[in-house]
Each structure stands twice: as C-alpha cells, then as structure tokens.
Amino acid sequence: MITQETKKELLSAYCEKKDVLIFAPHPDDETLGCAGVIMEAKRSGKKPGIVVCTNGDGFVTAASVFSGKEISALSPEDFLEVARARQKDMLNAMQILGLSQNDIVFLGYPDGGLARMFSTGTPYMHQFTQKNCTYGLIMPDYHSLMFDVPAPYLRSAIREDMIELLQKTSPREIYVTHFKDGHSDHRECFYLVGEAVAKTGFKGEIFAYLIHSADGNWPLPRGANPQIPFEAQMIDGIQCPAGVSWPPDERRPLRYDEAEAKLKAIHSYTLEMKLASCYIESFVKNEEVFWKINDIEILQKMRPSEM
Ligand SMILES: [Zn+2]
Numbered sequence: 138m139i140t141q142e143t144k145k146e147l148l149s150a151y152c153e154k155k156d157v158l159i160f161a162p163h164p165d166d167e168t169l170g171c172a173g174v175i176m177e178a179k180r181s182g183k184k185p186g187i188v189v190c191t192n193g194d195g196f197v198t199a200a201s202v203f204s205g206k207e208i209s210a211l212s213p214e215d216f217l218e219v220a221r222a223r224q225k226d227m228l229n230a231m232q233i234l235g236l237s238q239n240d241i242v243f244l245g246y247p248d249g250g251l252a253r254m255f256s257t258g259t260p261y262m263h264q265f266t267q268k269n270c271t272y273g274l275i276m277p278d279y280h281s282l283m284f285d286v287p288a289p290y291l292r293s294a295i296r297e298d299m300i301e302l303l304q305k306t307s308p309r310e311i312y313v314t315h316f317k318d319g320h321s322d323h324r325e326c327f328y329l330v331g332e333a334v335a336k337t338g339f340k341g342e343i344f345a346y347l348i349h350s351a352d353g354n355w356p357l358p359r360g361a362n363p364q365i366p367f368e369a370q371m372i373d374g375i376q377c378p379a380g381v382s383w384p385p386d387e388r389r390p391l392r393y394d395e396a397e398a399k400l401k402a403i404h405s406y407t408l409e410m411k412l413a414s415c416y417i418e419s420f421v422k423n424e425e426v427f428w429k430i431n432d433i434e435i436l437q438k439m440r441p442s443e444m
Contacts, residue, residue, distance in 0.1 A: 232404040
C-alpha cells in the first residue's frame with residue numbers, strides 16, 4: 138500500500154489545475170488515442186492529466202493467458218491480477234510519455250460495466266471480480282483516497298467523481314472516447330463526461346478519439362507505421378471507421394521520434410501485446426485524429442437508453 142506521504146502528494150496533485158484532461162475508459166486507451174496529445178502538452182509546458190475510469194479487470198482472454206487457466210476455471214483473483222498488471226503497465230507507459238503517477242487518477246469502476254451501472258439502488262456487482270465498489274491494487278482509487286471509503290458501483294457515483302475532478306482541475310481541453318465507438322464502456326465514458334461537462338458549465342474544447350470502430354476494422358492501415366497517416370477504407374460497402382465523419386475534424390501531426398515514443402509506450406502494455414499486438418501497434422501513425430464535439434448537450438439528448 139502507499140505511504141501517508143504519497144497519499145498527501147496524490148491528493149494535492151488531483152486538485153491542481155490542468156490544461157488538458159484525458160478520459161480513458163481502460164488503462165491503454167489514453168496511449169492508443171492520445172499519446173501525442175500528452176507529449177505535445179509536456180513539450181509546450183501545459184499540464185496534462187489522465188482519468189482512468191475502470192481497472193481493466195474484465196479482460197477475459199488476458200485473465201486466462203495470465204493465469205494459465207481455462208476460461209471456465211477463472212476466479213475473481215485471476216481478474217484482480219489482470220487489474221494489477223494493467224495498472225502497472227499503464228504507469229510504465231505514462232513514464233515513457235513523461236508523466237508520473239501524480240498525473241493519473243484511477244477511478245476504479247468495473248471494466249465492461251460502465252453502461253450497466255444503475256443511477257441509484259443496488260450497486261452493480263462485477264461478474265468477474267465480484268466487486269461492487271471501487272478499488273485500486275497498485276494505486277488507490279480516487280474515492281478511497283479522497284474520502285477514505287470506496288464508491289459503490291453506481292452511475293451517480295462515477296458521475297459525481299467526474300464532476301468533482303472537472304471542478305478541481307478546470308481543464309481547458311477535454312479528450313474522451315467517441316460516442317460512436319464500438320465498445321460500450323467507451324460510449325458510456327463519453328456520455329458520463331458529457332453529463333459532468335453540462336453540470337459544471339465547462340466552456341473549453343472537447344475532442345473525441347476513436348479506439349474501436351463499430352465495424353471492428355479500425356485502425357487502418359494495420360500495423361505500426363510512423364511515416365503514414367490513418368486512412369478510411371470501404372469494406373463490404375461500409376466506410377471504416379463507421380459512423381464518424383472522414384476526414385476527421387483534427388489531424389494532429391506526430392513527429393517520427395514521437396511516433397517511436399508512442400510505440401514504446403504501447404509496448405509497455407504487456408498483456409495487450411501478447412494478445413493483440415498488431416491491433417494496438419496500428420495506432421502508431423504520423424498523426425493522431427480527433428472529432429470536435431461542439432454541442433455536448435444535444436448529444437446528451439441523443440443518448441440511447443440501451444447501449
Ligand atoms: Zn478501452
């Protein structure tokens with residue numbers, strides 16, 4: 138566990154103003170989508186912060202590979218080991234990009250459960266970890282650190298955490314996964330951030346990044362290539378990436394050395410590298426792409442009830 142001194146340091150770091158706040162549903166999304174944003178912020182003297190919504194503890198194949206067990210034999214402890222490994226990997230990745238543990242907030246909500254949590258009533262019970270409240274294994278979760286008690290797995294609890302963080306850090310730019318992403322946690326993260334933004338009267342800029350397109354083929358072209366841009370392709374008559382405009386609103390160039398640093402940070406994710414190296418390396422291009430969210434309140438009204 139962390140020392141009292143580290144706890145004090147983290148608490149004060151969480152309350153510092155930030156220029157850029159990146160919301161990642163799972164440990165790795167921040168690197169895949171926004172490594173360049175982090176490096177650019179550091180280079181230009183801006184203060185970046187990362188908020189990781191879940192512990193990444195619902196990754197079934199990773200739990201199986203990590204423990205050497207059949208999927209049917211996995212226990213809650215096997216999933217907790219995945220959470221521990223992913224948090225550790227993330228800290229290593231962020232160090233490569235120039236951040237320290239003080240720049241990262243771990244909220245500790247359930248992987249695969251963001252869209253399943255009710256607003257009130259009985260907290261959601263995570264089917265894999267059997268947890269029903271926030272936790273952190275290497276770094277403590279935000280709520281336990283702030284209030285000495287974990288938060289229940291309720292939508293209202295994560296929304297409150299996000300509202301508090303926005304109020305404390307007053308960022309000028311927010312980055313969050315796109316509402317057209319193919320993963321329900323990623324879409325829900327967008328809507329939760331949207332609610333927090335609306336509640337706090339945030340007036341800065343919001344950029345959405347895409348990790349899994351609904352068609353399942355993003356990112357293209359496949360493989361790490363720091364010398365070429367992302368590109369859209371027609372696959373079976375459907376544009377990949379599906380559901381989003383192309384070209385994207387913002388194409389931010391990555392220098393060759395930055396793309397190399399991004400690849401190195403991606404390689405810190407040991408479990409993902411074992412299972413999906415070609416997929417995660419494909420986020421290394423000579424740019425990062427974003428969609429500008431101009432009216433989050435309109436999007437709020439469009440939030441489907443079932444996701
Ligand atoms: Zn993710």
